[in-house]
Amino acid sequence: MHAMWRGSVSFGLVNIPVRLYKATDTGGIHFRQLHKACRTPISYKKFCPRCHVDLSQDEIVRGFEYARGEFAVVEDEELDAFQGRRGETIDLVQFADAGDIDPVLFQGAYYLAPEASGKKAYRLLWQALRASGRVGVARMTLRSAESLALVRASDADGNVLEVHALAWPEDVRSTAELPYVQEAVAVDAHELEVAETLIRQLTKPFVPDEYRDESRVRLEAWIAERRGEAEAKTKGAEASGEVVDLMEALKKSLELAKQDAKPREAKRKKRKTS
Missing domain, CATH: 2.40.290.10 (Ku70; Chain: A; Domain 2)
Known part of the structure; x- marks a missing residue:
């Protein structure tokens, strides 16, 4: 480092x-901007719009605007x-x-x-x-x-x-202007109970290594395919159907959480009896 x-x-x-x-x-992967005609990376220049000249680093100083269009220069040594x-x-x-x-x-x-x-x-x-x-x-x-x-x-x-x-x-910006968050909204008691149950079902110790940047993985695979270095691989199937309402979404999430918890519970029991 x-x-x-x-x-x-x-x-x-x-x-x-x-x-x-x-x-x-x-x-990760960073895209660069290219000239479309020749695919050459474009460059950025430090330019003075008043003098119409390109500037080198030793021609640039630091300053702050104390009035509109009026600047005071601050040298590095002064700072x-x-x-x-x-x-x-x-x-x-x-x-x-x-x-x-x-x-x-x-x-x-x-x-x-x-x-x-x-x-x-x-x-x-x-x-x-x-x-x-x-x-x-x-x-x-x-x-x-x-x-x-x-x-x-x-x-x-x-x-x-x-x-x-x-x-x-x-x-820190105020939340006062955020839309809708200040409005009083009635929450159904049963929906709240299901949501709390879902949270309990999905609660476990946070282990960062269990997570990965899936978007980066997909992008790397796509770039490899574009370069001809790998075959395209597709995983999974698109989910079908629409969520009817909030309660339906909570119930489906809870059921998935229960199904996910069963293999973990089975593993724990297996370890205890071995």
Whole structure:
């Protein structure tokens, strides 16, 4: 992995030198835009519409619009001086229960790894968070933008500290303008009972490895077919019939859940008697 940031985690009077790594990689298949006539990838140029010239990177500066059409230029050195130490530090400012943080705030996910000199302090923080069942709330700066962050101890793939960037509360859009969600709708008691039963039937421990990107698999197979590297393979049959109403859909879902649960129950009984 390539570290995207080096700095430290500030934990009270403890300073832990760390490196930050992106936790997810979208990967997959990416389409490129081509010139239809010759199938050459098109290029994007940085262009000044006023001067009518293409720009090189050293001709581009950062700025903000303080009035319509009026910009103030901010040099990199000025921004670094303004951010100061915070630009290199994840400052843990409090601890909280993870359930207190609305998932709508979650943005990017990252891994923290210690520098050689910070291994012991890193492990101390991980164990303290793990034992307390708490998460750390921090301020951090990435790509010149300050944000809130959640720091938590994970043992899903090693004893790692994870960082989740959080949106600022004022940046979360209001739900007031969403259609229909504010309307009072009567829910049938029997429908609710069936829905709750369905939820119980489908409840089991969440294991991420049980899921895969089926859309990517189908797309890769289709591309392989287009390239002549594989035969087209079709799986399954199209479902027939229409769902009559909400209750009918719930009942059908419940029946499918029961059928799916029978093989798992049989396997558990078989293991107990062996």
